[in-house]
Every structure is written in C-alpha cells, then in structure tokens.
Amino acid sequence: MTYIEKTLQLNDPLNFWQAFDQSDDRFFWYGQGKIIIGAGISDEPDAPYRFYWQDFFDSEKKELLSFKHYFVMTEGRQSYYYSGKAVEILEQEIPLKQHDIAEEVSDYASWQRLFDRIMTAIQSGQAEKIVASRQLSYTSPEDFDIPSILKKLMLSNPENFVFAFDNGSETFLGASPEILVQKENSAILSYALAGTASKASDPDGQMLLADPKNKAEHAIVVKKIRDKMQAKAQQVSTSELHLMSLKNVFHLRTLIQAEDDATSSLTDWASFLHPTPALGGEPSDVALKLLKEHEGYERGHYAAPLGVLDSEGNGTIIVGIRSATIKDNQLTAYAGCGLVAGSDCQAEFDETQVKLKTILEAL
Numbered sequence: 001m002t003y004i005e006k007t008l009q010l011n012d013p014l015n016f017w018q019a020f021d022q023s024d025d026r027f028f029w030y031g032q033g034k035i036i037i038g039a040g041i042s043d044e045p046d047a048p049y050r051f052y053w054q055d056f057f058d059s060e061k062k063e064l065l066s067f068k069h070y071f072v073m074t075e076g077r078q079s080y081y082y083s084g085k086a087v088e089i090l091e092q093e094i095p096l097k098q099h100d101i102a103e104e105v106s107d108y109a110s111w112q113r114l115f116d117r118i119m120t121a122i123q124s125g126q127a128e129k130i131v132a133s134r135q136l137s138y139t140s141p142e143d144f145d146i147p148s149i150l151k152k153l154m155l156s157n158p159e160n161f162v163f164a165f166d167n168g169s170e171t172f173l174g175a176s177p178e179i180l181v182q183k184e185n186s187a188i189l190s191y192a193l194a195g196t197a198s199k200a201s202d203p204d205g206q207m208l209l210a211d212p213k214n215k216a217e218h219a220i221v222v223k224k225i226r227d228k229m230q231a232k233a234q235q236v237s238t239s240e241l242h243l244m245s246l247k248n249v250f251h252l253r254t255l256i257q258a259e260d261d262a263t264s265s266l267t268d269w270a271s272f273l274h275p276t277p278a279l280g281g282e283p284s285d286v287a288l289k290l291l292k293e294h295e296g297y298e299r300g301h302y303a304a305p306l307g308v309l310d311s312e313g314n315g316t317i318i319v320g321i322r323s324a325t326i327k328d329n330q331l332t333a334y335a336g337c338g339l340v341a342g343s344d345c346q347a348e349f350d351e352t353q354v355k356l357k358t359i360l361e362a363l
C-alpha cells in the first residue's frame with residue numbers, strides 16, 4: 001500500500017476541499033451516508049477510490065482518475081489517505097453565501113423550436129421518446145463559492161448524490177437523484193427514473209402515480225434497462241413502480257436488479273447502459289442524432305455517467321443531472337425532460353424550471 005491513513009476530525013469536510021490549490025484537480029462525492037473527496041491527480045495503482053466520468057455523446061471521451069489525497073467519511077469516521085507528503089488541513093468556518101445572480105435571457109423561443117422538431121419525429125413514428133434539455137447561463141458579481149454551493153446542495157437534497165469535479169479551470173457540480181449503475185460484487189442495480197411532477201401542483205404524488213402519459217414514458221425506460229441487463233446478467237428483477245420524493249419534485253422510479261458473475265466492471269456496465277431513454281431516448285440512435293443536431297449546445301458532462309469505484313471495483317455511477325458548470329463568476333445550469341406523444345410544450349418547459357431549482361436554490 002502506497003497510501004498512508006491518518007484519522008481526521010474535521011468539523012466541516014469541505015475544509016479538505018479548501019486545503020488544495022485551485023489548480024489541483026479535485027473531486028467531491030456525497031451519497032448514501034458517505035463523503036469522498038480526492039485531490040491532486042496521481043498514477044498510483046492502489047488508490048482507495050477512483051473517480052469515473054464519461055462524456056454524454058462521445059463514448060471515447062472518458063477517464064478513470066486516481067488522486068494523491070483522499071478524505072473519506074463513513075459512519076461518522078474520517079480518514080485522510082495520502083501518497084507522498086501529507087497536506088495540513090486547516091479548520092475554518094465555511095460560510096453559506098448568497099450569490100446575487102443576474103437573470104438569464106428567456107430561451108422559450110428556442111425551447112419551442114426544439115420541442116417542435118422532436119414532436120415531429122415522434123408523431124411521424126421515428127421515435128417513441130426523446131429527452132430535450134436546456135442550458136442556461138447566469139452571472140454573479142463575485143466568483144461562485146463552490147464549498148458553499150456544495151454545502152447547500154447536501155443540506156437540501158439528502159436523497160441525492162452531490163458531486164463536483166474541478167479540473168483546475170472549471171467545476172462541474174450537482175445533486176443527482178439517478179443511479180445509472182451500482183455494483184456490489186455480483187449484485188448490479190440500476191434506477192429507471194422517469195416521470196415527474198412538481199410538489200407544488202401534486203403535493204402527495206398520487207396524480208403522477210396514476211398518470212398514463214408519465215407511466216408510459218417510465219415504462220420505456222424500464223423495458224430498455226431490463227432488456228439490456230438480461231443480455232448481460234442473470235436473475236434480472238424489477239421492483240414495483242413507486243414514487244421517489246425529492247425537495248421540489250416526485251419522480252416515478254423502478255429499481256432493476258441483476259446478478260452478474262461474468263465480472264463485467266462497473267465502468268463496462270455504465271458504458272453499456274448509457275444513455276438510457278431517461279436521458280437520451282428510444283430508439284437511442286434516432287434520439288441522439290436529433291439532439292446533436294438541434295439541441296443547440298454540447299451536453300458534455302450533463303446527463304453523462306459519473307461516479308466512484310472502490311479498490312475492489314464496487315461503487316456507484318450516477319448521471320450528471322440537476323447540474324451546472326461553473327467558471328469564476330459564470331454558471332451554466334442544465335435541465336431536461338422526456339418528450340413523448342401527448343407532451344405539451346409549456347408544461348415540459350415548466351418541468352425543466354422546477355428541476356433547475358436544485359441548482360438555483362443552492363446559489
């Protein structure tokens with residue numbers, strides 16, 4: 001083992017994030033009671049964790065990164081793993097900041113154009129479902145404060161996975177509710193997460209659970225993930241359809257599980273399942289081609305696989321939704337939703353507005 005372990009007792013784990021130079025690559029992960037922070041790229045073969053990311057469209061663009069320094073917090077116990085020289089972690093109060101953001105210009109006209117294109121493809125039978133998205137830009141008079149945003153994301157979204165990847169020049173961060181694939185030895189799990197209602201209009205989610213359009217949209221995702229899992233693993237099972245309750249929305253969720261003794265790696269699984277019809281569409285090739293041509297921006301990390309693997313190769317890969325890219329005082333946020341026959345342009349736009357709140361409420 002080239003890593004040395006030291007016990008820490010930080011009042012705020014974000015002090016670890018802060019301890020590294022702005023030019024160091026860093027990643028942050030919070031989910032299922034665990035916090036993992038990595039800093040300073042390393043080529044050590046025996047890192048305790050590795051961080052994975054993949055581009056949304058370009059499957060060749062992906063990386064599995066190891067770091068020199070790790071902060072790991074599980075069940076209240078904190079460890080610092082380092083290879084080389086330890087860095088002193090100073091304890092400071094990390095204040096919650098309120099950013100004074102300038103309103104974005106309305107993009108409804110371009111949303112309507114994209115919506116019309118997609119609905120034409122759906123109505124002519126070329127596709128069953130296509131997930132359209134928006135990119136919005138915001139400016140703050142001061143640089144955005146990443147630790148403050150991460151803290152707010154964790155406080156408001158305990159059910160989500162909060163993540164950040166800082167490549168030394170910009171930060172991609174968010175609070176995603178959606179597991180693309182989780183692996184615990186031979187046990188594989190994926191979420192079919194599609195179908196959304198705002199809590200403001202459907203306070204207990206019962207309208208969503210009974211809604212035929214949302215259920216049909218959801219069923220497309222379940223079928224695709226289940227069929228794909230069946231091609232690669234045994235004992236594929238699906239849970240009952242149920243609600244996932246988040247801060248501002250409910251989603252329809254079905255858990256899909258399988259046993260894989262054939263030793264496909266977690267990252268193989270991620271590349272195999274991505275993009276599910278929850279983020280791309282069905283058929284996938286038709287949806288991706290249309291999105292590439294007409295969405296009007298490059299998705300990059302948005303809706304793309306991103307996650308953490310331990311030294312045994314077990315871990316969790318989520319999709320980078322409810323997310324934003326931040327560079328200094330500029331922020332670009334993303335939100336999308338699935339379009340199917342019967343979708344309404346204004347209602348879908350409103351759904352993306354509610355999804356954007358995950359990021360906007362953390363600023």
Ligand SMILES: C=C(O[C@@H]1C=C(C(=O)O)C=C[C@H]1O)C(=O)O
Binds near residue numbers: 251
């Ligand atoms: C595309 C996004 O979310 C996805 C789309 C959903 C939907 O259309 O109902 C629900 C959850 C996610 O799979 C997003 O948040 O940007």
